[in-house]
Amino acid sequence: MKRRIALVLASAMLLTSAVAGLTACKDENGDGGNAKxxxxxxxxxxxxxxxxxxxxxxxxxxxxxxxxxxxxxxxxxxxxxxxxxxxxxxxxxxxxxxxxxxxxxxxxxxxxxxxxxxxxxxxxxxxxxxxxxxxxxxxxxxxESFGIIVRKDLLEQSGHTLEEITNFETLKAVAEDITARKDELGFSAFTTAALGSGNGWRLSNHLSNIPLYYEFKDDGLTADNPPASIKGTYLDQYRQMVDLYLNNATVEPSVATGNTVDEARAEFVEGKAVFFQNGNWEYNLVTKEKGDLKDEQLAMIPIYIGAPGEENQGICSGxxxxxxxxxxxxxxxxxxxxxxxxxxxxxxxxxxxxxxxMGFACPFKKAKTPPNYLDKFNVESMAAGKDVCTWAFAAQPSANYQNELQSALSGYAAKMDDASWEAVKAAFVDNWAAEYAAAHEE
Amino acid sequence: MGKTLKKNPLYLLIFMIPTVAAFIVGFVYPFGMGIYLSLCKFKSPKHIDFIGLRNYEKIFSGGTQSERFLQSFWFTAFFAIVSTILINVLAFAIAVLLTKNFGGTTLFRTIFFMPNLLGGVLLGTIWKILINGVLSVYKDSLTNKGIYGFTALIIVLLWQQIGYMMIIYVAGLQGVSDDLKEAAKIDGADSRQILFKVTIPLVMPSISMCTFLTLTNGFKLFDQNIAMTAGLPNHKTEMLALNIYNTFYGTRGQMGFAQAKAVIFFLIVGLIAILQLKITQSKEAD
The missing domain is CATH 3.40.190.10 (Periplasmic binding protein-like II)
Structure with a gap:
């Protein structure tokens, strides 16, 4: 009896493997049939x-x-x-x-x-x-394009207008005024900076694009031909913008280190914050999938960090x-x-x-125009002859570079002092050279 | 059955083929390939250049990368030891409790076992949200200090693994005959002595198994690590597996280097596991 069971089991096993093998062959044949x-x-x-x-x-x-x-x-x-x-x-x-x-x-x-x-x-x-x-x-x-997405209705409710904001100084004035009257207004200037692990890309990639863009512009560089090292010419401006985000947000900086971009978007949709730095890809999310904002409630402005001549800077598009x-x-x-x-x-x-x-603005001859209201602001800024703020961050040497920068920014949010900023500086400037070298090592 | 197999080597072969084949395809080949790749430099799977031991030299060269690897190693080792001790002590205690005669032990066993059924990333993410929710009350968050991440990872791992180890201990404890305990009692042993002199020596096989599992799990921990802290703040909670992962995927052209780290990682875990098994098995009663 035992022998018989063993035989049956063994043949079953062999059969199974044979069938598995055959199926694999069949798949290949299937592909072969499609070869033409x-x-x-x-x-x-x-x-x-x-x-x-x-x-x-x-x-x-x-x-x-x-x-x-x-x-x-x-x-x-x-x-x-x-x-x-x-x-x-x-x-x-x-x-x-x-x-x-x-x-x-x-x-x-x-x-x-x-x-x-x-x-x-x-x-x-x-x-x-x-x-x-x-x-x-x-x-x-x-x-695509990115900038600071604005809740126009809330901004007006706070007694300010879009036209007021033309550079970092004016943006700061508006943000700090809203912070001062936060309790009375019932909303904050910025959403959480959302520096939770894996969520810091808005600051490490998109916000850092602005100082990089100006540095590249000064030095005659382009993202297509990235340098082996950078100087961090506009780091002070980067810091004052990070400070503005952290100090005028819905949450304490030390709490922002645990937040996600989803939470930031939720605050924006729920009317807890006026400004939300992000891109035109957010349109469907805030108007349909994750919120029901109307076009007339929205606007997008350039990210100002206090760089010279930024009054003529447009929205980042690339x-x-x-x-x-x-x-x-x-x-x-x-x-x-x-x-x-x-x-x-x-x-x-x-x-x-x-x-x-999909909401894609495709650079094709026969492309249709997507019903994305946020695109309007990029188009307008280009039509007004503003400088297109190109995507310099595309030149960042590696994913690790971005991760290190996020990690350093998160450390800075946890403890906003000069020592923590030194870590951000190291991640921004020194680590560029290190990662560039590692990626190009022979 | 044993006799049939011994008489007929054909059966032996037939039964072994699927497993051996799966072992070769799923383990031996990738393992060999992994060792070969640790001696190479490659950006993409197409162009693989053999560079000898250069990747290994880099691990011990003393640069930022090797410092971080070492830091991850010490963090991981400390984590593995702390989690091994806590999990086993607690799992054993619960197992002792749940083998006593009172109502609801089966229900509790099931409840304690359940966390083990959830996947690591999902679990890590949910715990992260929970912990951040609590910490935000104190204007703080999980990734602000290294000690927070460490504690949180320990808590999650305990919650997840105690149930599993408990089941192994319950099985072991049920195998200890009551006669022996009774005999010890008649000889005048108190309950403490019974536990340490009779029960524990007899469940030593379960103990070596559980310490082996928890120690290697502690060393290999990855899912919870990436989901909860991702190494923040400043690599302070980056464990070895995550360090290797970041090197492999984070910087172009460093994959061979990551592969070399992985081989070293394998050697470390292997060595520690063998040592631990030797030590605990030598204490097992025959």
Whole structure:
């Protein structure tokens, strides 16, 4: 009896492994059958629009019979996901790179987009990433802008107007006046600085963009060609802005170190704060998904830190979202990917989804205008001839650089003294050189 | 069954193939690959350059990176020791309590075991919100001081693991025959003596198992660490696994270096685990 059981078990086991093996083979055959048409594997960076991408992919497959898989990385885990996926046999054919750092890392994989159909559909040939040989390796698919989002209704309620704020001095005056009358008004000037772990990017990336932008401007540098070290010329201005955020917020600085951006947004939506530093991507969140603010309640102003001539500074606009095509996959897959991109950029339905459902302002010739009220302020500031504050922070040498800066800022919020600021300074200036060297070490 | 297997090596082979295959695919191959990669420099999976022992030299070179690695090591070691002692003492105490004869022991066993069913990141995030909620009353937050993070991590780990270890101890304690305790009692031993001279020596196998599990868990802790403090403030609560993770993903071109750290990490944990097993097993009663 025992022998029989053993036999049955053993054969069952073998069968299972054989079936598993066969299934694996079958999958490969499946792909092989598609070889002519190729297939697209898009690794998506933005979790908030995953659903929309899945629907677009399904639509494309239905229409053209080409398989499109969309995989979305978990929030702020894109780099890890990309690393893992690129190591696989079935690697993404289309993914996103954020700037010159990513370009350096993936350059040898990337397909040269110069002269391809999608490239020709770009509305401006400045929205690309080129490698050292001048090949186009990345194409921006969404233009974004950030600044200080304002609750116009609350600002007016406090007796101030948008027009008053033209530089750091005036912003500070308004903020401090609101703080002084905080109890009477029932709201604060700024939302929490939200420096909880993993949440400090508004200050480490976007706010630090302003001092970097001015330093790069002085030194004739651009984010496309990042320097090996920086000087931190405008660190004092950076500090006074960080101080303004921390001292005029809804919470004590030492509490802000435990807050998240979600909490900051909630305060803004609930009318607890007038100013919320963030970008145009917040529009859907504050008007639909996480709040129900109306357009007339909103405005966006530039981030002023007290740099010379900032009265003429506009809203920060640029992108850290470039499409890149994996050149290391089958010809058929590359072609399928390029066709898919062209479809996204030209098809009536696709461009509508990108603009309306995802809220993307795409730099494509046939792009639709997204119903994003916050974009208006960037457009207006450009039309008024203000300087476009470019995204200098794209030159920051590594994710560790950003993490260190967040960590130092959090330390500063916990104890706002000169010693803590020295740590911020070290993270801002010294660590740039260290991380740049580590990333470029031979 | 044993006889059948011994008589028929064919059976032995058939039964072993799936496990051995899984072990090779899931452990031996990645492990070997990991060691090889620790001797390489690579930015992406395509171009891997062999550079010999340079990554290992960097760990012991004395720069910021090696200082941080060392700092993480001491923090992790201290954490592992504190958590091992606390978890085992408390789990054992609860197990002793719940093997006594009174109503509701099964219910309590279930309740104590439940936290173990939750995943680390989820748990860390929820605890972080809870602790920050309490600390905000005192105008403070979890990441303001290293000691807060340390204490919070200990609390969470205790809450999560005591139940699991308790179950192992309960099983061990139930295996201790009442006859022995009774005999000791007749010989005039008090309850303290019974516990230390009879019960504990007899549950020593459970103790070595639990200390092994808690010690290695303490060293390997990652999920709760990244979810709760992410190393803040200023790397003071950064444990070894998180330090390696940050090096691997945080800076381009440093993956081989992170891999070398991981190999060292493996050696440290392996060595400590073997030492601990040797020590506790030597105390086990035959």
């Amino acid at each position: 048409k190729g297939h697209v594997y898009y690794l998506n960076f933005k979790p908030e629009v995953d659903k929309q991408w899945q629907e677009l992919a399904a639509k494309y497959t239905e229409k053209n019979g080409v398989q499109v898989d969309v995989v979305t990385a978990a929030d702020s885990k894109y780099q890890e996901k990309l690393q893992t996926e690129m190591g696989k046999e079935d690697a993404p054919t289309l993914f996103q790179i954020g700037g010159v750092g990513d370009l350096e890392q993936w350059d040898e994989y990337l397909y040269d987009l110069t002269g391809t159909d999608p490239y020709n559909e770009l509305s401006s040939n400045t929205m690309v990433l080129k490698n050292a040989d001048g090949q186009v390796k990345g194409m921006a698919y969404v233009a 992108t850290e979202a470039f499409w890149a095509v994996n050149g290391d996959v089958d010809e058929a897959d590359i072609k399928a990917t390029l066709d898919f991109m062209t479809w996204l950029m030209t098809d009536e339905e696709a461009t509508t989804t990108l603009a309306t459902d």
